[in-house]
Amino acid sequence: MAKSIRIRANAKGDVVLVKALLTHPMETGLRKDKKTGKKIPANYIQEVDCTHNGKTVMTAQWAGAVSKNPYLSFKFGGGKSGDTVGIAWVDNLGKKDSIETKVK
Amino acid sequence: MQRRTFLKGSLAGTTVAVAVGAGLLSPRAVLAAWPKSAFAAKTVQDALSAIYGSADTSPSNDIKIKAPDIAENGAVVPVTISTSIPGISDIAIIVEKNGLPLAANFKLSSSSKGFVATRIKMGKTSNVIAVVKAGGKSYSARKDVKVTIGGCGG
Structure with a gap:
């Protein structure tokens, strides 16, 4: 089930630029429901693990202050076309999703 | 069924x-190590101490923050941070006037380049501070972003 992530990785020389769009409500837990006046419980991605050929290259630690349906982009060196890039997220409720793609 | x-x-x-x-x-x-205390910190100083062990940062011109001067919608403020400082291990994005200032922290490996981009929420006009940790030292840069409509309220 990797429907919550869209990913693209492009190599330029040996530097790979990864762009990813995650689908997630990213509720801070501070917002109130306008109709009921009750607080909407927090639900946000806490950690995004980004791997290159199975090795972690970047770990993003997030709070509720990251926008809804988060966008993430980063670069790493030593990669080439055809390599595998993976992204996996875990939210504060323990829900998770991951995806892998090939570098173009 | x-x-x-x-x-x-x-x-x-x-x-x-x-x-x-x-x-x-x-x-x-x-x-692995989601730094709860850092994300729960209510001031920039507390957040920095919690995540990097020290609130001291030296201003650096080698950190570039790309963010809009005026953000119409505070719920989605694109922020790109790039730096040429060698040996970086962490990049943090802090919004000075958010209730919980620390928005994101990126832990980089040795092969990572000093570049991250994401979109953050901002409650009101504030400085966006990028803190880069490299070789045990912290460097920072800030950029003022004006917010027309806040992104943290209901």
Whole structure:
């Protein structure tokens, strides 16, 4: 089930630029429901693990202050076309999703 | 069919509950080191001390923050941070006037380049501070972003 992530990785020389769009409500837990006046419980991605050929290259630690349906982009060196890039997220409720793609 | 789905669901639920109860599958255990205290800190200083061990940062011109001067919608403020400082291990994005200032922290490996981009929420006009940790030292840069409509309220 990797429907919550869209990913693209492009190599330029040996530097790979990864762009990813995650689908997630990213509720801070501070917002109130306008109709009921009750607080909407927090639900946000806490950690995004980004791997290159199975090795972690970047770990993003997030709070509720990251926008809804988060966008993430980063670069790493030593990669080439055809390599595998993976992204996996875990939210504060323990829900998770991951995806892998090939570098173009 | 319905019964099967129900059974599956309840079974999975129980397994997870048991695992959580045993502390095996709690979010804390799954997450390597999500720095809760840093994200719960209410001031920039506290957040920095919690995440990097020290609130001292030296201003650096080698950190570039790309963010709009005026953000019409505070719920989605694109921020790109790039730096040429060698040996970086962390990049943090802090919004000075958010209730919880620390928005994101990126832990980089040795092969990472000093570049991250994401979109953050901003409650009101504030400085966006990028803190880069490299070789045990912290460097910072800031950029003022004006927010027309806040992104943290309901």
